[in-house]
Amino acid sequence: MSKMTRRKFASTAAATGAAVAAGSAAASAASSRFAAPAVIRAQDAPVEVVFYNIWGTPPGGEEPETKHPVDQVIDAFNEQSTDVKVLGQNPAGGYFEVLQKAQADLAAGNPPALVITPWSNIFYAYEGLGAVPLEEVAGDEFDATFGNLKEQVLPLVQVDGHTIGLPYAFSCPVIYYNNDIIGEAGVDPETMFSTWTSFLEQGPAVQEAVDGNPVIGFGTNLDWPAQSIIQSNDGFVLNDALEPVMNSPESIAAMQMIADFDSAGLYDRSTTSETRASFLAGSIPCWVGSIASLGGLRNNATFDLQTSTFPTFGDKARRMSSGGSFIGMYAREEEQQQAAWEFLKFALSEEGYALWMQTGYLNASTWDLPTLEGQEAAYTQLDEGLSRESAWPTGRGGELQIIWGEYVARIWANDISAEDGCNEAVEEVNAIIESQG
Amino acid sequence: MATTRTSNEMQVPARTTSRRGFAWHRLIEGATPYLLIAPLIFLISVFVYWPLFYSTYLSFFDWNFVRPDKAFVGWDNYTRLLDDPRFARALHGTWIYFVALIPIQVFLPLGLAMLLWPIRRAKSQASYRIMLFSPTVIAWSVGAVMWLWIFNPLQGLLNKLLAEFGVERINWLSDRDTAIWTVIVVAAWKTLGFHLILYLAALEAVPHDYVEAAALDGANNWQIMWTIRFPLITPTFFFVLVTTVISVNEDVFGAINVLTQGGPFGSTTNIVYYLYEQGFQYFQIGAASAVSVILFLATVLLTWVQFRFVERHVHYG
Numbered sequence: 074m075s076k077m078t079r080r081k082f083a084s085t086a087a088a089t090g091a092a093v094a095a096g097s098a099a100a101s102a103a104s105s106r107f108a109a110p111a112v113i114r115a116q117d118a119p120v121e122v123v124f125y126n127i128w129g130t131p132p133g134g135e136e137p138e139t140k141h142p143v144d145q146v147i148d149a150f151n152e153q154s155t156d157v158k159v160l161g162q163n164p165a166g167g168y169f170e171v172l173q174k175a176q177a178d179l180a181a182g183n184p185p186a187l188v189i190t191p192w193s194n195i196f197y198a199y200e201g202l203g204a205v206p207l208e209e210v211a212g213d214e215f216d217a218t219f220g221n222l223k224e225q226v227l228p229l230v231q232v233d234g235h236t237i238g239l240p241y242a243f244s245c246p247v248i249y250y251n252n253d254i255i256g257e258a259g260v261d262p263e264t265m266f267s268t269w270t271s272f273l274e275q276g277p278a279v280q281e282a283v284d285g286n287p288v289i290g291f292g293t294n295l296d297w298p299a300q301s302i303i304q305s306n307d308g309f310v311l312n313d314a315l316e317p318v319m320n321s322p323e324s325i326a327a328m329q330m331i332a333d334f335d336s337a338g339l340y341d342r343s344t345t346s347e348t349r350a351s352f353l354a355g356s357i358p359c360w361v362g363s364i365a366s367l368g369g370l371r372n373n374a375t376f377d378l379q380t381s382t383f384p385t386f387g388d389k390a391r392r393m394s395s396g397g398s399f400i401g402m403y404a405r406e407e408e409q410q411q412a413a414w415e416f417l418k419f420a421l422s423e424e425g426y427a428l429w430m431q432t433g434y435l436n437a438s439t440w441d442l443p444t445l446e447g448q449e450a451a452y453t454q455l456d457e458g459l460s461r462e463s464a465w466p467t468g469r470g471g472e473l474q475i476i477w478g479e480y481v482a483r484i485w486a487n488d489i490s491a492e493d494g495c496n497e498a499v500e501e502v503n504a505i506i507e508s509q510g
Numbered sequence: 511m512a513t514t515r516t517s518n519e520m521q522v523p524a525r526t527t528s529r530r531g532f533a534w535h536r537l538i539e540g541a542t543p544y545l546l547i548a549p550l551i552f553l554i555s556v557f558v559y560w561p562l563f564y565s566t567y568l569s570f571f572d573w574n575f576v577r578p579d580k581a582f583v584g585w586d587n588y589t590r591l592l593d594d595p596r597f598a599r600a601l602h603g604t605w606i607y608f609v610a611l612i613p614i615q616v617f618l619p620l621g622l623a624m625l626l627w628p629i630r631r632a633k634s635q636a637s638y639r640i641m642l643f644s645p646t647v648i649a650w651s652v653g654a655v656m657w658l659w660i661f662n663p664l665q666g667l668l669n670k671l672l673a674e675f676g677v678e679r680i681n682w683l684s685d686r687d688t689a690i691w692t693v694i695v696v697a698a699w700k701t702l703g704f705h706l707i708l709y710l711a712a713l714e715a716v717p718h719d720y721v722e723a724a725a726l727d728g729a730n731n732w733q734i735m736w737t738i739r740f741p742l743i744t745p746t747f748f749f750v751l752v753t754t755v756i757s758v759n760e761d762v763f764g765a766i767n768v769l770t771q772g773g774p775f776g777s778t779t780n781i782v783y784y785l786y787e788q789g790f791q792y793f794q795i796g797a798a799s800a801v802s803v804i805l806f807l808a809t810v811l812l813t814w815v816q817f818r819f820v821e822r823h824v825h826y827g
Binding site: 169172173176177179180197200201202203286341342343344346347350351354356357468469471472475476479482483486488501504508 | 572574575576577590593595596658659662663664665681683684685686770773774775776787788790791792793794
């Protein structure tokens with residue numbers, strides 16, 4: 074038997090590796106082209122479009138008895154459409170995972186036609202992933218279709234004058250509270266939640282009713298409610314030029330308010346999932362979350378669950394931010410784009426939107442649809458006007474959001490002073506923006 | 511004559527066949543190792559070497575796989591890491607996980623295996639093996655729910671128990687002083703059993719003759735354990751050490767992801783979680799690739815150090 078020398082082995086392995094590498098490189102080069110490969114299908118078969126979302130049953134999951142509203146919308150569309158078939162898919166977990174999957178598919182030249190995209194990633198969706206401006210696809214039908222949206226909603230999905238998605242999962246933060254505990258404490262919720270100062274003053278009375286536990290916990294990424302709190306004190310996180318301005322005196326004072334809650338032992342520093350569990354278990358009486366959480370909380374709460382608008386800063390107007398996600402179009406082929414547009418039209422029709430409204434998200438349309446009990450606080454805030462959730466600029470926008478969120482957490486937990494935290498955040502965010510040119 | 515002729519006629523082609531057969535035999539024999547190893551080489555090339563090469567290439571670009579413009583940025587993705595306080599924090603976290611978890615994952619199961627070895631024939635052995643090994647096969651998502659309830663600051667089991675002893679409420683996962691140790695405990699819980707089983711299997715394989723001879727010479731249990739059994743299981747010990755050093759960052763990733771997501775204030779992050787954030791949350795493929803190259807080089811260096819300085823103490827029998 075011939076002897077296997079190191080040199081022989083190495084040369085053979087290298088040759089094999091090189092061949093594989095060359096083959097893979099060629100495949101990769103082909104797959105990294107922007108356009109999707111042509112889809113081969115029978116001439117009379119419907120055009121299939123993929124819609125990635127976060128609500129459908131994930132792979133391997135068990136179908137629930139009652140389908141999620143998003144699947145009901147898809148089913149209703151598919152029933153009446155002969156030319157287009159929508160395949161709703163929840164490829165994996167939450168927003169980030171879905172966007173990752175979409176990015177991978179785009180890179181592989183197999184773009185999903187529609188992807189649910191978080192508002193905070195709007196610039197990345199447009200500049201980084203090539204979300205398609207809907208005016209270009211819809212043509213004459215655009216005005217009639219988007220005319221079904223509330224006037225203040227359309228600008229939330231526009232970048233450089235282009236509409237790059239259908240506002241769909243439309244929400245804002247509210248305060249959920251355990252009315253049994255508040256009642257036991259002998260506090261009037263309307264008075265307590267009227268201003269941040271009154272909340273801070275009456276908080277200790279409520280705290281006694283929960284054996285000294287904190288009074289309020291936050292159940293979302295902290296930068297989101299922080300934006301509303303800052304704006305309600307006439308500050309801003311980003312200005313119109315998308316520069317960080319959260320170190321204004323107004324912003325710092327707003328941030329200090331929650332830090333004062335922490336100093337008084339009223340702020341729950343626990344993680345977001347822990348605060349939710351504590352709220353449902355009756356350990357903390359107030360919890361800040363998206364209005365979209367209403368259904369889930371109501372199903373699990375064993376107490377009188379109520380909602381309140383955010384407190385204000387004295388007489389200043391409340392300026393809440395919206396949140397959630399829009400349906401972005403990422404199809405590259407015209408046939409796919411037109412088919413996806415057909416579905417978007419249905420999703421925004423009265424029939425489609427009524428099905429979607431079962432979720433608990435806010436009604437962004439002009440259709441007169443019933444609201445869910447408990448949504449009143451969110452609609453009050455909507456009527457007062459919602460700003461867009463901070464959409465962080467540059468290709469490193471996602472990182473900027475996390476950086477600011479981390480400073481918010483530190484300030485609120487008194488790990489850093491409000492002034493230092495806000496100043497350092499501006500400095501750090503600016504440095505990254507400048508490095509991106 | 512005819513027979514001879516026939517014999518000669520038959521002999522000539524027979525000799526030719528033999529020579530050809532010999533050549534074929536030599537060829538097949540020579541090629542067999544390559545053929546046998548080819549599928550593995552192919553798979554390793556596709557799933558290890560090619561991604562490694564491609565990551566190195568991508569680390570010099572600013573690109574997200576989708577944008578048509580792929581900008582060459584030279585060493586920017588590397589120099590940017592030096593300016594990023596989060597990368598420094600990730601390195602610090604990586605160091606703490608190394609220092610804390612390597613002894614826990616390498617020496618603790620070794621000690622436990624030696625303690626459990628004498629009772630290996632006991633009826634209870636199946637119970638303790640299942641008890642210690644089951645965390646390894648439990649999915650992170652399932653284990654996380656349990657741990658989140660244990661560590662919940664307000665109604666968690668741990669704080670309730672501690673309250674009985676007058677200990678004030680601790681925010682295990684949201685206090686920067688406790689969070690990293692909480693992650694370490696959970697990561698150790700998940701990986702301990704696998705190494706324990708490896709050590710127990712290695713102890714089982716120690717030849718009984720050696721032990722018997724030592725016992726006849728008057729060695730006590732402690733001496734037998736440290737002078738006979740341990741040296742003979744050093745190949746397993748070395749394997750566990752090398753693989754733990756390689757995988758400790760990934761082992762802890764699951765715990766970070768389900769418990770703290772790197773928080774509070776980045777205090778529980780490590781280099782693998784930082785890489786994940788850069789690549790899959792911020793879509794910074796170039797930066798993530800640069801981190802992966804650094805991680806690869808560090809792993810190669812650490813593995814080399816172990817082979818250079820630790821392997822000499824291994825008894826391969």
